[in-house]
Amino acid sequence: MKLNRLIACLCLAWIGAAYAHGGEDHGDAPAVAIAADKPQRLPDGRVFVPKEAQRRWQVLTVIGQPQTLSRSVTLNAHVVMDPNAGGRVQAALPGRVEPGPNGLPVLGSAVRKGQILAYIVPAVGSLERASQQAERADLQARLKLTEAQQARLESLNGTVARKEIEAAANEVQALRQRSTALAAGAAREPLLAPATGMIASADAVSGQMVEAKDVLFEIVDPARMMIEALVYDPGMTRGLQQASIVGTDMTLDFVGGAGALRDGALPVLFRPRRNTADRLALGQIIKVVANTEDKVQGMPVPATSIVRNASNETAVWVHDSAELFRSVAVQVSPLDGQRVMVSGVKPGARIVTSGAVLINQIR
Structure with missing residues (x-):
């Protein structure tokens, strides 16, 4: 009885396997892939991804078309201030900081050109301070005597030579100027904003x-930042054109390059296009992809299409059929901040642009 039941179960299992797909013959490997309801890697290296999983992963593709575009180079860069739209506030002499009329500005505060940000009270020792006070007292005493002498000479006008009256007047003026200069030297010095902008x-x-030359404030105009990149090939500066920041849609215009090396590299400047520079921060480290005059052929695809295969080669995933994907090794060159140029894929192939990383992780 038990033997009969076992034979019946085996027969039913064989019949179910034979008619599971309407009698179609898919071959051994495809049958394994289609029978599964979850993503898996097939023995031939392709990946099976059901339609439901593709929708969840938001898998998107693009038809690869060969094009001829400008070759690009990737440069290390950082954000600097526009020298005509910002500045630094430094101490001109050693001393003590005192708040300005509106207090000390804080980060992000808006300031206008010529605004008093703070005061520096000169730092002097006790002996120097005593010497200055004694000199000022001496000047005040001499000034009073000279003014009195001038008044007496003017009262004797007509009987005293005119040159004596003028000499007394000149001496009074000189003493007053010395007293004013001495008082100004002991007074606190205002720190003025060199430009209109915000405190960075x-x-x-x-x-x-x-101490003297200490930087106390930096003022920038958020809408007028600049990008400084480093180029190690002097001939490249003549072929640079517009550029973009890696990972963003910000477009940069080439301003110019230096003619002298700095730390073994030539600095070059780019200016963000209008209404985009306010997304940058002073000193921010970025990567810039700059177009050159050289041309390159290939298929432009988003940088999200590029993955690493099992051999650690750069590759893309090609959509072979409705639920099958195939990895293809490619050569990659940068194109702009969001796209790269690939070669090694047949024209017309459907290249995965979104979800490639998830497909690449299937084992």
Whole structure:
């Protein structure tokens, strides 16, 4: 009885396998892929991804078409201020920081050109201070005596030579100027904003002792940042055109390059196009993809299409059929901040542009 039941179960299992796909013969390997309801890698290296999983992963493709475009180079760069739309506020002499009329500005504060940001009270020793006070007292005493002498000479006008009256007047004026200059030297010095913009960095607190040339504030115009990149081939600066920042849609216009090396490289400047520079921060480290005059042939695809295969080669996934994907090794060259140029794929192939990383992880 048990033997009969076992034979019946085996027969039913064989019949179910034979008619599971309407009697179609798909071959051994495809049958394994189609019978599964989850993504898996097939023995031939292709990947089976059901339609439901493709929708969840938002898998998108594009038809590869060969094109001839400008060759690009990737440059290390950082954000710098526009020298005509910003500046630094430094201490001109050692002293103590005091708040300005509106207090000390903080990060992000809007300032206008000529605004008093803070004061520097000169740092002097006790002996120097005593010497200045004694000199000022001496000047005040001499000034009073000279003014009195001038008044007496003017009262004797007509009996005293005119040159004596003029000499007394000149001496009074000189003493007054010396007294004013001495008082100004002991007074606090205002720190003025060199440009209109916002405070990008602030390193000043009330009562802080600073040295000459210490940078206390940096002022920038967020809408007028610039990008400084480094080029190690002097001939490349003549062929640079517009550029873009890697990972963004920001377009940069080439301004110019230096004619002298700095730390073994030539600095070149780019300016973001209008209404995009406010997304950058002063000193931010970025990568720039710059177009050159050289031309290159290939298929432009988004950078998200590029993955690494099992041999650690750069590759893309090609959509062979409705639920099958195949990995193809390619050569890659940068095109702009969001696209790359690939070669090694047949024209007209459907290249995965979104979801390639997820497909590449299927084992």
